[in-house]
Amino acid sequence: MKYLFLALLTFVTTLASAQTITVKYYRNPIIHNRSELEKMPQFIQKDYAPNRYSYTLTYSKNKSFYGNYEDLRPETDSVYIEEEYDYVGKNTIRGVHRVTKDTTHYNETRVVADFTTKRIQCDMYNLQAEDNMVKFDWKISSDTLTVAGYKCQKATAVFFGSPLTAWFTKELPVSSGPYMFQGLPGLILKVELKAAEFVAYDVKKSATATPIANLDFKGKVYTLDGMAAEVAKLNKTESEKPLPANARKVFRPE
Numbered sequence: 449m450k451y452l453f454l455a456l457l458t459f460v461t462t463l464a465s466a467q468t469i470t471v472k473y474y475r476n477p478i479i480h481n482r483s484e485l486e487k488m489p490q491f492i493q494k495d496y497a498p499n500r501y502s503y504t505l506t507y508s509k510n511k512s513f514y515g516n517y518e519d520l521r522p523e524t525d526s527v528y529i530e531e532e533y534d535y536v537g538k539n540t541i542r543g544v545h546r547v548t549k550d551t552t553h554y555n556e557t558r559v560v561a562d563f564t565t566k567r568i569q570c571d572m573y574n575l576q577a578e579d580n581m582v583k584f585d586w587k588i589s590s591d592t593l594t595v596a597g598y599k600c601q602k603a604t605a606v607f608f609g610s611p612l613t614a615w616f617t618k619e620l621p622v623s624s625g626p627y628m629f630q631g632l633p634g635l636i637l638k639v640e641l642k643a644a645e646f647v648a649y650d651v652k653k654s655a656t657a658t659p660i661a662n663l664d665f666k667g668k669v670y671t672l673d674g675m676a677a678e679v680a681k682l683n684k685t686e687s688e689k690p691l692p693a694n695a696r697k698v699f700r701p702e
Contacts, residue, residue: 467657468508469635471596472650473626475501478643499649503557507624507635508658514626515558559627560663568628569663570675573682576665577675582607584631586614595637596648603632608676613640620651 477496479485485496494500504516558571561581570577584605591602593615600615607629614625616634625636626646637648670678 468506468654469620469622469624470652470654471505471507471626471635471637471648473503473505473646473648474499475503475626476645476647478641478645503626503646505624505626506658506660507622508660510563511660512561512563512624513559513660514561557627558663560660561624561628561630562662563623563630568672569665570628570672571663571665573675573679575670575675575678576663576667577670577672578665579672581630582628582672584629586632588632593638596651598637598651600637601634607641610642614638 476498479496485493502516503514505512505514556572558569560569562568566581568579568581584607586603586605588601588603593600593602595615595617598617598619600617603614603616605612605614612629614629614632614636615638616625616632616636618634620635621633622635623632624630625632626639626648629636629639629646637651639646
């Protein structure tokens, strides 16, 4: 019993000394039809290349920041009509992919989560949102997977109507994860969605606390549902704009 107590004390002391946890994630698209991808323009193929978009999660003192997007797309001037199947509405929908030097960085994301107040701030798609954290109805299974050197356990849930699978590790017992994903008894190191995955490739612990400030919002602030509705409206407006002569039609590799 004495040795068990000392082992537990050592574990708690080690965990307490890790005041900051920093995790780097790749956000990779999931390709179901690689032959279709190979027919696409080169710049779109690069968008679907693995390990291209990198984000960082910093967790400290019950608060986290997720962001630090790096955009590697070339600055060209072209327009493509992308069509994909809408599995919710069961229709083929059109999206316009405009690439110019003034293109909005669609993948640029900043998320601050406060696990004490259960509030979240998001800055993405040139929109701002503040709301309660998303509540996930997690179903934990006994399946395991090693991610970034950590043994992880499988959990499933639904996120805005779409199924997701998360892999979390109890070796880092903080209820955080990439993007808006959280609520498990351990840090989420991998998330699998229908069209994309978030996978950790580097994990570091530091004994120094890292201050995490709230996002400084200016202008209109939406709820998460309000942001989703605004994105849908903006996408519809964009898809209805007249297209220039150089527009080409492509299909996303579902």
